[in-house]
Amino acid sequence: MNRFDYIRAESVADAVKAKASDSQARFIAGGTNILDLMKYDVERPTRLVDITRLPLAEIAERPDGGLRIGALVSNAKLAYDERVRQRFPLLSSAILAGASAQLRNAASTGGNLLQRTRCYYFYDTATPCNKREPGSGCPAIAGVNRIHAILGTSEHCIATHPSDMCVALAALGATVEVEGPGGARSIAFGDFHRLPGATPEVDTTLRADEIIVSVDVPAQDYGQHYTYLKLRDRLSYAFALVSVAVALKVDGGAVTEARIALGGVAHKPWRDEAAERLLVGRPAGLDAFKAVADHILAPAVGRSQNTFKIGLARKAIIRALSQAAAGTPQSQVDKRIQ
Known part of the structure; x- marks a missing residue:
């Protein structure tokens, strides 16, 4: 693992500033994905910005009857929240289908959205991978590809997104609320993640200097x-x-x-x-x-x-x-x- 700086953000503005000042900085909350990526030498951040003290760990009511889920709400807290279980049971069920109880206790809502593919070649730095090293090739296309994508692929990448929670959020028509130096904006969930195209190294439409602050789920009646x-x-x-x-x-x-x-x-x-x-x-x-x-x-x-x-x-x-x-x-x- 490479050496890196560590700082703890005390506000969303602090976090955005710390990220914007260093293009190789990464946020860390539960750490269930970024630490793996660092251990495998897939990601080499020069700075980790700890966001665990930010006031983003609550589930709040929206005026329309939906819910605003803070980016630091743990997967476990979200899955077992009574409002989620009663009004959005699809979301609760999807979260409980993923990972383990220990990981759900640590993993955050924002981190779940940003987790990276589990493609064998992406994690193996001895092999080429366009997501890890753009232009190096995609050996999965002609190699070991049993777990890989069948929809929306390109000649550059056939990796899959690993999240369960995100599948439910896509079905429920959620929005992702983000903040950056340019202010706040909303991203429709269907527009948040990208297909690989010619730039598979870019997973989402989140800008490099932005942070997820919440995921909003609109009111709906799919409880039965x-x-x-x-x-x-x-x-x-x-x-x-x-x-x-x-x-x-x-x-x-x-x-x-x-x-x-x-x-x-x-x-x-x-x-x-x-x-x-x-x-x-x-x-x-x-x-x-x-x-x-x-x-x-x-x-x-x-x-x-x-x-x-x-x-x-x-x-x-x-x-x-x-x-x-x-x-x-x-x-x-x-x-x-x-």
Whole structure:
């Protein structure tokens, strides 16, 4: 691990100033990702800016009935907050599907949004990687790519975003509130993470001198027909091969509103709003669910080892929609698929 300076920010303004004055500085809160990246020599910050004392660790009510989630709210606190469990159970379920209890106690909301891919080549500094060293190549394309993306890829990168929480936030239409030297701004969640394109080293639309202060979830009524279905190699403590977040409104057996987001399949949480519109007004049944799955996966491209993900994702979408329509969400305690 390289030498680095350490400072503790006492205010959001202090944190922004410390980051803006050093392009190689990084924020640290729970440290569940940045410390791994430093140990593996993937990230080499010259300065760590400790933001744990900032007043960003609360969950507050929004005037519209939604919630404002501070960037330093731990994953555990968020998952078990009674307001989240009652009004946004999809978010609680997605968080509980990820990591371990110990990591959820440490990991922060803002850090979850900014965690980097778990691609083998990204973490192995002995191999090329366009995300780590732009222009060096993407060996995953012709190499070991079983866990890699099938949607939104480019010739430069086929890595996936690892978060579970972000998949639910994408489905719920959250916004990311940030501050920087230029002031505060809001970023729609669907615009926060990027597809790789020709610059896979850039994960998000957050500017280098900005800090996440909160995630806002608007008021909505998806407390009955929802599910977070996560398919992985182990029943716990494993990243998703495919995950699906679904939130529906159903009236008289027909879908009146739909939200669908996928994880484990792209460089960002994958939400297809055109596919959601296909469900509206249709009976909540297998014919509609299959049509939606086919629409979402029409542009999917498999590689030498991950083509199975296309079929797996199709089954997962259909199963998740069936669970949500029936009001029988996937349990994150008994993880056997219902």
